[in-house]
Amino acid sequence: MRSNLLRVGLAMCLGFILAIVALGNIQLIQREKLINHPRNRYFLDLAREAQRGGIFDRQGETLAFSVKSGEIYARQYPLGIQAAHLLGYFSETRGSAGAENWFQADLLGQTGILRAWNLFQSLAGKSQVGYDLQLTVDARLQKTGYQLLKGRKGALVVLDPRTGEILALISSPGFDPGKIETDWDVYSTSDDLPLFNRALQGAYPPGSIFKLLTYAAAVEANPVIIGRRFHCPGFLKIEGRRLNCIASHGDISLKEGLALSCNVVFAQLAMELGESRLRDQAEAVGINKRIPADFPVKTSSFGPEGEMSANILAETGIGQGELSITPLQAALLAAAVANDGVLMKPYLLKAKALPGKEFTDLSRPQAWGRVMESRTAYYLKEAMVEAVQSGTAGRSRIAGIEVAGKTGSAENPQGRAHAWFVGFAPAQKPRVAVAVILENTGSGGTYAAPVAREMMQLTLSLVGEGE
Template identity: 40%
Template sequence: MKQNIKKLGILIIGLLTVLVLYLSYLNVVRGSAIAANPFNRRFQEYEAQVRRGTIYDINGAVLAKTNLTGDENKRVYPKGSETAHLLGYISERYGRAGLESVCDRYLLGMEGADRIRNYINKLLGREQLGGDVTLTIDSYLQGVAMDLLGGRRGAVVLLDPRTGAVRALASNPSYDPNELDELWPQLVEDEDSPLLNRAAQGAYPPGSTFKIVTAAGALAAKPDAARKTFKCQGFIEVNGYRLNDTSVHGEVNFKRAIAVSCNSTFAQLGLDQGAQNFSRAFKAFGVDQDPGIGIPVRPGTMAAADAMIPTELASSAIGQGEVLVSPLHMALVAAAVANKGEIMGPYLIETVKDSMGEVLQQGSARRWLNAMTPEISGTIKDGMVDAVKYGTATAAGVAGVQVAGKTGSAQNPHGQTHAWFIGFAPADQPRLAVAVLVENAGSGGAVAAPAAGRLLSAALNRGY
């Protein structure tokens, strides 16, 4: 009998130990993730008690606010579909997403002095207030970016290469978050995936825009490549595989190869540097990472270096093969050239304030990666300037301003080529870096480049 009691006691102690360890794991290891889960019911309860804070753009325009209708707090998005993928949504039925989810604790007054202040307000029966968030986004430029997509599937990213502050991050097709609950069934069934943030989570072959990464890898591995001359006969053969060019470019130097987007030259540069150096350049630009912008970002992918046969390496070097990237990553590639090789961490949140206006969080420039040396970026920049002067990117030109750019027309197995452009302006003192992608739209020089030029012009006219 005593032996049975002893065994039962050991079992109970063991079970209690397991329970304590599991609860400790939930609190210590998983606590923050569970608390931030968009389906956390505690946030829904706060929504009914607290007047959620306002989200503003960089110039003070309201992007999201809470209106009190009777006894109900209703979230309103004045810009509608233009900012849907950035701001996300709040839904009792479908959870929450985007910056609304990321900034939940601030907007609901659960941080800083608001935490105590709202507890006292609750006891006294007074209204509880959340804090406000100001973004780096310029809502006017966000609207311009959406207009330039013109109803076509695609994405646009505009940022300051000196600081990483994002001025526009647009994705189309979009949806109206003011009518999310009514639209949800058709949104999830829509083949065009309007809930997908193409700017940050899209996965696209980058085409010739990726030659910037190939160029940086080639110059890092063999600096004398900048002084070499290459002969383009309109194609290059790699192990019996024929990779065609857009034209017979004849003899071209390194900068002209960028300007005219010579496939033969860049396929050869990929082969010359080898898979390991090419992979190293891919990683140096952070294409395989989430840059920590605050919303989910899909890291870029390509074939593993040790599995990259010569034909795959040649194709990847011109942005084809298994290379898949997001427009945000390609904007950062352009920003790296603009900022002398250094990539600043992109960010969307400028300031977070509590309900009394006290600053709780301040966005600031942070160095993220060093993609290449200033000398390498200078060589590549010269080629990108020539691309806008006389090469494939002339349609991106802006009157009175020198623009640097690179086009891409990326083949894909799902239809017509994707149109790409990446670049920056002014070329001598860059303040803006841009990436434009238009799905299945054909030539990057004919479609994406002029859109980028108009967005850069609009941003420069606003003083950026």
Template identity: 40%
Template sequence: MNKEVKRMARVLIAMCLLFTSLIVYLSYFQIFTAPKIKNNSFNKRLWIDEENILRGMILDRNGKTLAYSEKTEDSTIRHYNYGSLYSHIIGYSYRDYGKSGLELTYNNELLNLKESTTLKEISKIIKPDGEGNNIKLTLDHELQEIARNSLKGKKGSIVAMNPQNGEIYAMVSQPDFDPNTMKQNWQSIVENPDSPFLNRATSGLYAPGSIFKVVTAVAGLENPNVSKSYDCKGSFTVEGYTLEDYGGKAHGKLGLEEALVKSCNSYFAQLGLQVGRQELGGVSERFMMNKDIPFDLPVKASKFAHGEELKKTDIAASSIGQGKTLVTPLNMAMVASAIGNEGNMVKPILVKEILSSKGHLIKLNDTETISQVTDPLIANQVKNMMVEVVKRGTGTNASIGDIRVAGKTGTAENPTGKSHAWFIGFAPADEPKIAISVILESDGTTGGKTAAPIARQIMIEGLNRIK
């Protein structure tokens, strides 16, 4: 009898373990895996409702139609009115190739779908027809066109945004592709070594070069015990490794402002070593490096290595935006925005409103502060230094008449052998309405020579167009 009881007990325990394992698996699947499968661009269930619901329109901030759907006798056709101009933002929606961009992120909103229940599934069978919602973006169509044209076929990216409310006015990545002709050109796009599908604004990771000195400057000001004076000899050697200043020029005795104005590598390398790995890393993370940036599109996290033991050479290189430091153009536009916004970094917004097919407001995306990068006093100190950069330093090509412009140039070495040209900044400096980041990928030029004039043009157009 005892043997029988023990056998039954073992069976019961085994069944309980199996049942518990099933509950754990289903819970894990429901919480972590199911949403990924549901939103996968190749999930065929995403297409069931497409046959009966007219997909909503995508509009710019002024109501200009950027994408819309049209029903024919045999199917529904999605039209992208401006071809490649919004390919990395709106993306595409094709049964054969899946979805990308906002077409994927806002699929349920564009089809006016909510969490499905049995009753809702039955109602779809009874009444299958319907219209999706429209989404209105923060982008300005004319500024988007100007930004794309200003790249003139170069590889790179431009991000222009409002520093105070986070609205993205223009976001361009080159090269791009035309979603209207994807079926004909799919193979050539996929095989293109320049990666037209890559959204460089949100997913391109680049060495920032000297634009990172803005972050190092904040770290230096937050540490009053570090020396702000330095005698530049044209290079700085640490542990046998020498960092050169641009052209090997010796800047002589200078403080933090003059070092930023002249973009002195030696100064910022030794400043970073004084501040130290942990402090510099902590400031970087307040600027959202090594963190996920909340946005309407997927964003790769910028990287600043400080959670590991670094050599002094690594810290020195990272302090001037080289070494293991990598950033996205979107993140650097947010860095400039935070300095201009008294140290408050706001969440970037691409989709402003969700509207019903009748034009009624369903949802409004509000401004949200996601990080206090530093206190207002230090932010304003760095801002004034950036004004001097544009007024009399490496960023003079970004100056705009009697408007005070704040900015920082960057020329970043990278494995291609040709330097990236960078500019970040904002205007007007005292009450900024537009912040910008520009990168010309492997352009082989300096940021002051090529990226700054582009930033100037976009800032002028943005200030004139957007009120």
């Protein structure tokens, strides 16, 4: 009898302990994730009645604020469509998205000292308040960047390669976050997918911008390859198939091969390197990995593991095949080269403040890891500068500033090539890195490079203001 009671007692104790662990997991570990879930009914109700914190850019310009309408608070977005995917929206019926969702716990005052304060406010029957947040972005870059895309499907990411700060995050076409309730059916059924955040969730074949990684893998494996000469007759025969180049380049160096975006050089390098080295270099920059940002990003993909044929290796080496990357991932690639081979963790939240108080800086730049040796990054910078000065990236040139860049024209089954550009400036002391993609537009050198040029030039002019 006693042994049975002991078993029952032990089972009850174990069940109690498991319940405590489960509740602790929900309350402590998963709390913020559950708060930020766009369909969390409790927080949807709280957000309607609470004075949600304001959102500001790095200069203090207002990006989002609350206005009381009767018994509830309505959200206003001064930049409208120009910052739609960055800020997202808050809606009673549609939930939340973008920064309104990513930082919802702070905006609703459910973190830090405001959490306790708001509990007392609630018990007293008074309105709850949230933290004001300052993001790393610059509203002027957001406005200009969206205008430069001219409604075309695509994305634009601008960041500081030294810190990982996101300076602009743009997806096109956009939507008016102030009309998310009334125009939801229009937005959600449009073939242009205006609600889709292409900058963070779009997965595209990288095309020739991937040659930066093929180059890096080759130099990391064998540094003396810098002095090697290659011969490009305008095509390469691989297992009975002809892989064409954009031109017959003749005898060229590795540096010239990148500047001229020679398919023959990089297909040949990929076959020599093999899948393992290519995959390792891609994963070093974050492909196949979760990006450690304070916002969600789709994981870029190198493709399924398994022995690659010579043809698939060649395709991969020039950025085709089964590769897919996000525009943010492309910007991180450029930033890693700019920062001497060290990749910084990207982030958006710069500071937060109690209502009516001064902002407290939260930015703590952190290195994610070393992508390549500084020597390799140096060689890549030189080749990217050559691409701008005398290669495919000429339309990204800025008078008086040395720019490093790489274009890409990624083939896809849905029509014309996607136009890519990644780069940074000034080349020797980079302050800005950028990635541009324009869907189904054509040549990256023709269409994406000029957009990047304007964004880099504007960013550097704003840096001159003392940022």
